[in-house]
Amino acid sequence: MTSAIPIVDLEEFNLTKAPEDVSDDVKRQLAAQIIDAFSTVGFVGLTNYGIPQDKDPNYFKNQHKKGDISGPRYLYYPAITSQTEIKPNQIRCGEHSDYGSITLLFQDDVGGLQVEYLLNLRTRKGEFVPATPKAGTMYVNIAEALQRWTADKLISTVHRVVIPEAPSDREKVRMSVVYFAQPDRDCLIQCLDGSDKYEPITSLELLSMRLRATYLE
Structure with missing residues (x-):
């Protein structure tokens, strides 16, 4: 018999709090x-x-029906x-966050990717830690559209x-998809x-705004 999928309630943890404001008992639980x-x-x-x-369980599916600005990218880092x-x-690629809903990353066994671990959610201060490659896995990044949808509950x-x-x-070439x-x-x-934490914006407007900030400003 297949076990039911466990449900974890994040209400007590409260993602809007800084980690130091959540009791150790809640963290352990x-x-x-x-x-x-x-x-x-x-x-x-x-x-x-x-x-x-x-919310309609198909809400997010319906926001990605066309896939008109989604797509893959192949990243190549030459050997040193x-x-x-x-x-x-x-560094090889400066610190940044992505613009859409989520990002799926498939990387080879050459290290170098780091993600920021937030020590304080209020100030957004953190430290970078290695995202060590693991065979047969992919990394899933939360991107800005999802952050806006959840009003910063997901960062x-x-x-x-x-x-x-x-x-x-x-000395190895690093490649990722x-x-x-x-x-x-x-x-x-x-x-x-x-x-009203964020003003409503279309996906194309958000993408254009972030691209201008990244490459033109």
């Missing part, structure tokens, strides 16, 4: 529930994570040889790519909790 779910069933359902429970000039503090993942420390990894799931261009993105 949440961690124990998630560990138990993944070690026994392999899946977990989440509630109270920023999207109203009465002893003749390669490396500037102080040089867009800031990440970067640095030069690997191990000489053996530096990324799929950017972007809401359809005419989709209106607004806070689903009814708040």
Whole structure:
């Protein structure tokens, strides 16, 4: 008999709080529930994570029907040889977050990807930690449209790519395949909790705004 998928309620944890404002007992209880779910069933359902429970279950599916501005990208980082000039503090891709709903990342075994672990959700201060490659897995990043939909209950993942420390990894070509799931261009993105934390904006307007900020400003 198949076990039911466990449900983890994030209301007590309250993602709008800074980690230091959540009691150790709540953190331990949440961690124990998630560990138990993944070690026994392999899946977990989440509630109270920023999207109203009465929202049409097909709501997000309907915002991605056309796929008119979603798509893959193939990323190539050349090998670094002893003749390669490396500037102080040089990195391969500067820190940034993605623009759409989620990003799916498939990477090879060459390290370098780092994600920002937020130490304080209020100030958005954190530290970068390695996103170590694991065979047969993919990374899922929350992007800005989903952050806006959930009024910051889910935070867009800031990440970067640095030069690997191990000489053996530096000498390898690094390649990855990324799929950017972007809401359809005419989709209106607004806070689903009814708040006005972000002004409504279409997916295409959000994408254009972020591209201008990244490449022109």
